Amino acid sequence: MHKDIVYSVKSPFRSEMNILGYRFGKGEKSACIVGPTRGNEVQQLYICSQIIKTLSRLEKTGAIVNNNEIMVIPTVNQYSINTEKRFWAMDNTDINRMFPGDEEGETTKRIAAGIFNAVKGFSYGIQFASFHTPGDFIPHVRMMETGYQNTSLANLFGLPYVLTRKPQPIDTGTLNYNWQLNGTNAFSVYTSATDYIDEKSANQAVSSVLRFLTRMGIIKYNCHNGFIATTLEEELLMSIRADVSGIYRRFKEPGEEVTFGDLLAEVVDPIEGEVKSQIIAPSDGIIFFAHGKPLVIENCTVYKLIRRLHE
């Protein structure tokens, strides 16, 4: 393993933010793994640290196959992590909307350009990301439908679901999208947590990456086969919305199977305590996403359902 500084940012008042790259093995640029771009992505940071720990051991025992280089960038934005800001603290911009970046542009575009320079050219790119909408998801691999995506490769992670998304204008600044346009097979891996650590889904994410690297012939590692993934299109997920605002009581978790008519959640009057509304399953299916906050605003999506799918 060797460690170098991929990009560095100076603040007038803080020590330099050195973005580190950990390299394992030598030769072809095989796989690149990128951790948090946002300050609340602590689970993603934890996952990357566990991957670095494991790859260091594997390298020592000669388990990285010859002529393969793996790079891990465990965080792109420790400035925001350390101040508990979600985005770049100075101007509230999101680094994961700035790719491919601009070396002569604004600060976060420079950071994105510095990172993109370091991560482009790898055969496989894996990013641990989070969603704009806070809430809990089924662990899955996400690919952008750029025309270059290869969902059968995404299956090799062995996570239960692979989700494809049609790119919206807002997606064109993400690392995933630009990686793919640049010829890297790019995957975003989502676990069930973001701003807290969920050990179980973190382990699942680490295993999924090791499984993928093994199946691509980059490392030698004995692992469980995982799942044969179900592939979904994001637009076919069914949104279930709250019809009133108030205190939110959730009854179902991501991954749970529900039947038409099941009680999914309740909204309680925040002053008088009565149940104002019951949210009922409009179809059979499996919960893909669940709203996580204790309050809810009318019309907010509280669940996304994979319709008519059974366990």
Next chain:
Amino acid sequence: MVKTVFSIDLPVLENMCILKNRLQPLDLTGNERRVSIVTGIHGDELEGQYICYEIIRRIKENMEHLCGIIDIYPSLNPLGMDSLTRGIPAFDLDLNRCFPGSKEGDMAENAAAKIVEDILGSHLCIDLHSSNIFLREIPQVRMIEENASMLLPYAKLLNLDFVWVHPSATVQNATLAHALNTNGVPTIAVEMGTGMRITKQFGDQITEGIFCLLKEIGMWSGDVILPKTPIVSSEGHRDVTMVHAEASGIFLPAVKHWNSIKKGDVIGDIVNTLTGEIEQHIIAPCDGMVFTLREYPVVNSGSLIVRILGGDL
């Protein structure tokens, strides 16, 4: 007359309401044109507040000169304005990236859809923005090339200093101005001043301009000034040059906003307040006019320092 454009329940004992004030002649013929004036999409942009107040005040004092319907929307993002938040609090979303919105979506999309629905049918819309807290801007209008032939005649009446016509960018697709411009309501996005401030001089200038525009389209019969002729970036050989910080530190400007500058002049210094050293001595790369100037003193490498309009002025 105050009307509710959009209302939604918040979790605890509160409604979020977007309100407008409709000013109209006492005797309506039914053929009046309508103009919508909106502001406050970004909760940290307050320059439009003074303009809304001033327009309503002047119209109320001279109702006899009003020959059309003026809808004034002083706060499209009331929660943001109340909480010094640029976007929509809790959602962490830029409202001006949510248009045209959807009735099927969440609060932000619902609000965006209602705003568009309410403004549709207007003869014209003026969307007042400030800069953010980091930059100071002269009163200007920005438009994309495709809309220039439709919008320039109106923009030239607005008593502006500058019209910046630039190539279209995909990110603008989700703005209110784009949603309205593609749906038959010519919409002019005005930008001026700085975030979290009111620059009365700029507010007065644009208020005068709005009355000039109203007079031109037959909605105001009172006296108006002769509007300034703005510099238009696409007319003549004019280029916009941006200068970014190449060091981090405290920016001390040496130039004045909206002043001409010569190549080689000092724009300012980025200094280190711990060592007393100058980290970067910033020199103008070209002749021109400083129309954007860094307002917020703390800079990182990459922070925008000035925009200079070069060429034949």
